[in-house]
Amino acid sequence: LKPTIAADKWVAGIVGLLSGAMSAVTYYNVRELSRVDEPESRIVFYYGVFDSLGALVLAIPFGWHVPTSTTIWPLLGVAFMGTLGQIFMTRAFGQGKTLVSAVLSYSGIVFSSLFGIWIFGDDLPWSSWLAIAMIIAAGVIALRTTSRSRTAKR
């Protein structure tokens, strides 16, 4: 991603860093909800209710755009894929090893890069391919340790 930051944007930088911290808190909260045996569907349900209310409040100042028959398709895609992602994320942090799931979240960069090539015709520089290899390596390392500790327990 080659991040750069202007000197006067340090507040936004801290806010961005805190957004990463908030993601971590979300992972942790999902894990805790699973540990007290809350069903996955209920976890995603309450997330959906509260987050849609939050988003509604935030959306209104920017003006509400009523979907038309041509603009509705991306909305359906966002909603459907976002919901699927949310369900799988809840399962990963509920049942999987927390940190292994966190490492596997880097695979998002791999998928986005591949979509960039396929859908938007992006030309990936060699550094992006290196990053993809690193993310796959990180995932394999993280997954191998889980399967090893599982065998050890048996």
Add this chain to the structure above:
Amino acid sequence: MLAASLGFATMAVFIKFGAQNFSTAELVFYRSALSGVAMYAVMRRRGISLATKHAGMHVRRALFSVVGFVMFFHAMAELPLATAMALNYTAPFFTVALLLWLARERPDAIVAVAVVLGFSATLVS
């Protein structure tokens, strides 16, 4: 988690198309609204009640994710996209910190290496 990432990456493609006509908050609204409606249907079907003994935990989970996406959007608006994304991808480091602090769980050294490797990749990419 791989399936989750694939879902979110596909969602991001639709966001690119949807952003031409809708604000990001609207897109988040539709996503969360469908999650709520779809899960309500699943719960009805499976006979899972809406009642919970852990309302506080649900509120906390939702609150932090709303605050998180507001912060992420603010960062995306103010900073180069790559920077905002990289900052958000620091999440696994905070996960390590939370596990140490709240759960007293020491991360496996090899998994910690994987976290560093994964994050370095976001910087290289």
